[in-house]
Amino acid sequence: MLDVQNLNKSFGGVQATRDVSLNFPAGSLTAIIGPNGAGKTTFFNLISGHIRPDSGRILFEGRDLVGLSSLEVVRRGMARAFQVASLFPSLTVREAMTAAVTSHQRRSAGLFSRFPLSGSRDRVQELLELLGLSAKADVLSANLSHGDQKLLDIGLALAMEPKVLLLDEPTAGMGPDERWRMIDKVHRLWQAKQLTMIFIEHDMDIVFKISQTVHVLKYGAVLAQGTPEEIRRNQDVIDAYLGTDHHMALAAEEA
Amino acid sequence: MRRESLRDLFIAAVALAVLLVLPVLFPQPALRDFLVYVIAYGLLAMSLNLLVGLTGLVSFGHAAYFASGAYSFGLLMQSGHFSVPMAMLCALAGTALLALVIGAICVRLKEIYFSFITLAFQMFIHSIILTWVDVTGGDQGLRGGIPRPAFLGIDLSQAGTLYAFCAVVFIVCLLIMRQVWQSPFGYTLRMIRDNPARANFLGVNVLRMKLGIFVLAGTMASMAGILMALFVSGAYAEFAFWTMSGEAIFMIMLGGMQVFLGPVIGAFLLQTLNHYVTIYTEHHGLVLGLVILAIVLGLRRGVADYARDWLAARRTTREAAALEAKPAKKAVS
Numbered sequence A: 001m002l003d004v005q006n007l008n009k010s011f012g013g014v015q016a017t018r019d020v021s022l023n024f025p026a027g028s029l030t031a032i033i034g035p036n037g038a039g040k041t042t043f044f045n046l047i048s049g050h051i052r053p054d055s056g057r058i059l060f061e062g063r064d065l066v067g068l069s070s071l072e073v074v075r076r077g078m079a080r081a082f083q084v085a086s087l088f089p090s091l092t093v094r095e096a097m098t099a100a101v102t103s104h105q106r107r108s109a110g111l112f113s114r115f116p117l118s119g120s121r122d123r124v125q126e127l128l129e130l131l132g133l134s135a136k137a138d139v140l141s142a143n144l145s146h147g148d149q150k151l152l153d154i155g156l157a158l159a160m161e162p163k164v165l166l167l168d169e170p171t172a173g174m175g176p177d178e179r180w181r182m183i184d185k186v187h188r189l190w191q192a193k194q195l196t197m198i199f200i201e202h203d204m205d206i207v208f209k210i211s212q213t214v215h216v217l218k219y220g221a222v223l224a225q226g227t228p229e230e231i232r233r234n235q236d237v238i239d240a241y242l243g244t245d246h247h248m249a250l251a252a253e254e255a
Numbered sequence B: 001m002r003r004e005s006l007r008d009l010f011i012a013a014v015a016l017a018v019l020l021v022l023p024v025l026f027p028q029p030a031l032r033d034f035l036v037y038v039i040a041y042g043l044l045a046m047s048l049n050l051l052v053g054l055t056g057l058v059s060f061g062h063a064a065y066f067a068s069g070a071y072s073f074g075l076l077m078q079s080g081h082f083s084v085p086m087a088m089l090c091a092l093a094g095t096a097l098l099a100l101v102i103g104a105i106c107v108r109l110k111e112i113y114f115s116f117i118t119l120a121f122q123m124f125i126h127s128i129i130l131t132w133v134d135v136t137g138g139d140q141g142l143r144g145g146i147p148r149p150a151f152l153g154i155d156l157s158q159a160g161t162l163y164a165f166c167a168v169v170f171i172v173c174l175l176i177m178r179q180v181w182q183s184p185f186g187y188t189l190r191m192i193r194d195n196p197a198r199a200n201f202l203g204v205n206v207l208r209m210k211l212g213i214f215v216l217a218g219t220m221a222s223m224a225g226i227l228m229a230l231f232v233s234g235a236y237a238e239f240a241f242w243t244m245s246g247e248a249i250f251m252i253m254l255g256g257m258q259v260f261l262g263p264v265i266g267a268f269l270l271q272t273l274n275h276y277v278t279i280y281t282e283h284h285g286l287v288l289g290l291v292i293l294a295i296v297l298g299l300r301r302g303v304a305d306y307a308r309d310w311l312a313a314r315r316t317t318r319e320a321a322a323l324e325a326k327p328a329k330k331a332v333s
């Protein structure tokens, strides 16, 4: 589905991505972990067409995405949600979702019809129910709680009917209970939609619980990859985290 | 047809009726003149608000298209080969083309750079008008009057007919802009205003959409310019001066940019202020400045936006009060 080969990216002196090669099979659920500044978000920025790699290839269904704009990447079927929810503050939840669905239907330049188009209503309702946002459909995006903002952000990406969904820290900034509720939703989404899902996550319990494969980045390079079981026992990973994230070290030792 | 569209049509019909009846009730020519200015400036401000309020693009050079409409219409009419509607169509099409060329460059720039480059193009057009004296009349303006031959039995050289014509064109333009405002395109523009990067990640071609609304807004501004040229029977270099764009921004700030009709209300307020302030004092710039300052600092938005927010706040407190009242009643019964 998605095959990344020898990806490199530097910002001035900082090499944010070093020779990263990762493979994401169709229908897989993969976690990307790594300390702060490891280059996780940069990796998403590269494969979603937001920034251009210095070198390397991003094969999506066999075709190279390098050089395509984020617009073209979305249209090929890869959508993303953001570390800090990226929304439309002055639109209500329903308006934002409808606008996204309308865009996906390539009707966003329509001048002679009225918004919302009748052809988008069912789809929007379905997505709102899937995310559990129906009750808040008429709330302004800016007035949503932090957790609902993250959900809406994912919902907007889902409106693109992606084959590959990139989630950048879906549980960022949430309390423990909210985290599990969120990740539960994400997990059910993955099952229901048969997506290829890649998510960045700091909470090791979550990562070990739901992911099939874990890729570990450090200083922009791939430090390790494998099943949660393998990563848990990987000495490099334990060492890498000992200095930076005590929680990871504990989680690893408990196992 | 959808209920919302019917409601808009109904409101438009009522507004048109009011506009047409007013001069009959109060036949002083001064009122008619006043209303034509409100119509022309209101249309200019409304068209600018398609960029400012709807798309988040603050153009400082919008009057360029107002002037382009006025001058091209005036010149076509003076050539004697065109009827009024034909000249209007050509002036609109010509301005659309001008806005397409200028917009193709401008929409690539963001925020303050966008504002500056639109201003730069306007100053460029202003200086062309000033220097190309043979055609434009330079700083004297387009002289000799603009002929208004009758068409389809409509004789615009009669003041009353001209006024009615302006009113009808104005309402039709408002309806068109209302449709833009409520269309899928309008909501796409709101996405761009709020968060262009995210819109791009959701498959919106941001540049193309911005260019589309830039051309549309320019064309609407040229319609305002045409009405003005018809009314004053001329065109002047001031039409393309930066103060004209500034006034349009004033009106938007005064009236409000989030309520659809805000800019028209702003145009009405500014014209009224202008009218009375010039009667009572010579320092009319000073007074206008103070009023703007009071509105910006006091209300922090235009009057229509303020009224809308106030109504919304009142509704929510009432709903909350009603919710509190209900359980109390139950307890009594």
Ligand SMILES: Nc1ncnc2c1ncn2[C@@H]1O[C@H](COP(=O)(O)OP(=O)(O)OP(=O)(O)O)[C@@H](O)[C@H]1O
Pocket: A011, A014, A015, A016, A034, A035, A036, A037, A038, A039, A040, A041, A042, A043, A083
């Ligand atoms: N646009 C940019 N310009 C310059 N430097 C950048 C840019 N984007 C990222 N970087 C740098 O690249 C490195 C990796 O950043 P990135 O945001 O990818 O980390 P991350 O793994 O997502 O971290 P976090 O867990 O804190 O989100 C950092 O040193 C960062 O400062």
Ligand SMILES: [Mg+2]
Pocket: A040, A041, A042, A083, A168
């Ligand atoms: Mg990050």
